[in-house]
Amino acid sequence: MTFSYNHLFTFTEAIFRSIGCPEADAVQATEALLAADLRGIDSHGVARLIGYVRLWEAGRINPTPRVGVVYETPSTAVVDGDGGLGLVVAPKAMQVATEKARLAGTGWVSVKNSNHFGIAGYHAMKALAHDMIGIAMTNASPLVAPTHSLDRLLGTNPIAVAIPAGEQPDFVADFATTTAANGKLEMLQRKQQPAPAGWIQDAQGHSSTNPNELKDGGALLPLGGETGSHKGYCLGSVVDIFSAVLSGANYGPWVPPFVAFLQPPADSVGQGIGHFFGAMRVDAFRPAAEFKAHMDNWISTFRQARAVDGQQVLIPGDPEREMAAERLLGGIPLLEIVVQDLETVGRKFGVQL
Numbered sequence: 001m002t003f004s005y006n007h008l009f010t011f012t013e014a015i016f017r018s019i020g021c022p023e024a025d026a027v028q029a030t031e032a033l034l035a036a037d038l039r040g041i042d043s044h045g046v047a048r049l050i051g052y053v054r055l056w057e058a059g060r061i062n063p064t065p066r067v068g069v070v071y072e073t074p075s076t077a078v079v080d081g082d083g084g085l086g087l088v089v090a091p092k093a094m095q096v097a098t099e100k101a102r103l104a105g106t107g108w109v110s111v112k113n114s115n116h117f118g119i120a121g122y123h124a125m126k127a128l129a130h131d132m133i134g135i136a137m138t139n140a141s142p143l144v145a146p147t148h149s150l151d152r153l154l155g156t157n158p159i160a161v162a163i164p165a166g167e168q169p170d171f172v173a174d175f176a177t178t179t180a181a182n183g184k185l186e187m188l189q190r191k192q193q194p195a196p197a198g199w200i201q202d203a204q205g206h207s208s209t210n211p212n213e214l215k216d217g218g219a220l221l222p223l224g225g226e227t228g229s230h231k232g233y234c235l236g237s238v239v240d241i242f243s244a245v246l247s248g249a250n251y252g253p254w255v256p257p258f259v260a261f262l263q264p265p266a267d268s269v270g271q272g273i274g275h276f277f278g279a280m281r282v283d284a285f286r287p288a289a290e291f292k293a294h295m296d297n298w299i300s301t302f303r304q305a306r307a308v309d310g311q312q313v314l315i316p317g318d319p320e321r322e323m324a325a326e327r328l329l330g331g332i333p334l335l336e337i338v339v340q341d342l343e344t345v346g347r348k349f350g351v352q353l
Helices: 005-018 023-038 046-057 087-104 122-131 182-191 226-247 288-303 318-331 337-349
Strands: 068-072 076-080 104-116 130-138 159-163 171-175 273-281
Touching: 005 023, 005 046, 005 104, 005 337, 023 046, 023 087, 023 122, 023 318, 046 182, 076 087, 087 104, 087 130, 087 273, 087 288, 104 337, 122 130, 122 159, 122 171, 130 226, 171 318, 226 273, 226 337
Parallel strands: 076 104
Antiparallel strands: 068 076, 104 273, 130 159, 130 273, 159 171
């Protein structure tokens, strides 16, 4: 089924307000969540709405958090999310980063006591309107085995970098540090389709294509797969340390799970999930117009690179930008099982889908 963006926005906002979010926070959470659906990252959009509601029902999300800075210098800060929705906490933390960058040239913010924040790219892109480079990353539930390990110690731990351009569309890289994000595995489960080779390993460390492997003790593989996973392992580790060891959030195997039916580890080492944000004023390095002119040249050069037969050379952000334009006009398609989940949530709060 296909729904218009405005239709889903009205429904989702009503659900967030039903769990107690103030109007401004409900709007912010909805905008962040639907950014994923618009950009074609269906695994992180309204398909996860029921997950947030279940976390709230389990008492693991505070709908009225007092998000605030608990430690800072002129260019850095630690933000306590007070157990709020990451969809609300993260934009507030990114705002702190951009405000510090406005004064100091760069701003760096590490966050503790938060929850899942949607797609990293949405938060990194907040810096673009200020002629700043934005960086966003977060740790996540431990579903990933480090290289040569059977134990799940890391999350999919995404990294996003948004860089402003002039005439050309902005450069936006947003990627998990695993071969594939767990949300994509969840979508394959819903479609009852196998996973590509190199995404997961079974409980004995052997390659598997069973999308349900994680339920039987298997693990996601770091970016690079079976031959280069040490690179993804390193990237995921950096995200975990910047997001959590630096802020005071839980890290490694202590990161609380997104699913509500699993309890967070009893011996936690921090508070909630952690994020990390950066904002860099372009004119702290060179005049913004000059930089963006050269970004246009960089993008044009790479876009015009000779392509192999049947392929096209893309700039990071191209597929998501095209998908957003298409879905704003033609609507957002949802799997039947996702529609059923939304209808279930709607009935709970008396909101019609």
